[in-house]
């Protein structure tokens with residue numbers, strides 16, 4: 001028998017979550033964000049389930065090429081653009097679209113003398129202060145691209161810093177305002193919204209929405225569960241109890257003995273640890289499902305195993321099924337307990353984790 005740990009990828013959940021995006025943004029084209037190996041779900045598998053999207057966005061050139069070679073004719077957008085001139089030739093050859101976010105990229109484009117034209121997404125920094133031209137540089141950048149022989153369609157783009165926080169509406173509106181004022185006068189398609197903005201700010205939907213996390217069934221909105229948003233978990237990480245220990249009062253569990261029950265306690269050992277992608281910093285109390293019932297992680301997570309409290313699940317024993325996150329155990333709750341976000345848990349699945357569909 002193989003080690004009982006696996007990540008089940010639910011393709012129908014991906015499809016369903018895409019339909020939720022369409023429901024919220026019926027007039028926009030959908031660029032499904034599948035960076036980081038589709039947030040850990042597997043690039044080609046996720047692309048197949050999301051084939052009804054109008055485009056795919058990622059930032060790894062090799063992944064974009066693989067997608068094109070797999071036969072997808074969608075718009076495929078590179079979210080960080082290109083890093084050197086050699087990549088530009090690939091982008092042109094594979095008919096990829098690219099973000100352009102700085103002057104160095106425009107200079108490379110000019111120096112490269114490509115035989116064909118590229119579709120570009122010109123990125124404006126409206127307040128995230130990560131990628132994008134400043135408001136002052138923006139018109140010069142649009143002008144440079146509009147007259148550029150190697151540029152085809154230009155789409156204007158920006159990214160929100162705080163769309164997930166309900167208290168931060170003003171931050172979103174001020175970014176929208178800056179974007180609109182910088183883009184005024186150009187009749188060019190636009191793209192602003194990530195998942196949070198798809199759900200919370202219909203006025204930002206424009207021509208292309210760029211959802212990521214909601215496609216995978218985690219909630220992009222702080223304080224709202226995925227279930228409340230009708231999103232279904234696309235990844236379920238499950239395992240089994242492989243050993244049971246009965247602790248006497250005061251005996252410690254695992255490395256460092258960071259957990260010592262005051263009363264006798266039945267504890268299960270689960271196959272799955274930080275070398276599989278379960279967060280080592282998940283503290284005692286992090287929720288977990290055993291035999292379909294909620295309990296908690298106890299003690300320190302080890303490289304290959306973790307401990308769970310079975311004091312309330314007396315019928316559990318070796319072989320009992322465990323869900324670390326996914327169906328029945330929202331990834332957002334596990335992430336919150338571990339002081340991180342669902343994005344990180346999904347992306348951090350280790351290569352040795354077996355993925356099945």
Ligand SMILES: *Cc1c(COP(=O)(O)O)cnc(C)c1O
Pocket residue numbers: 033035079159193194195196210211212213214220
């Ligand atoms: C990752 C990313 C997205 C998707 O964000 P989610 O919060 O996962 O919806 C959209 N746009 C850009 C530029 C990104 O980098």
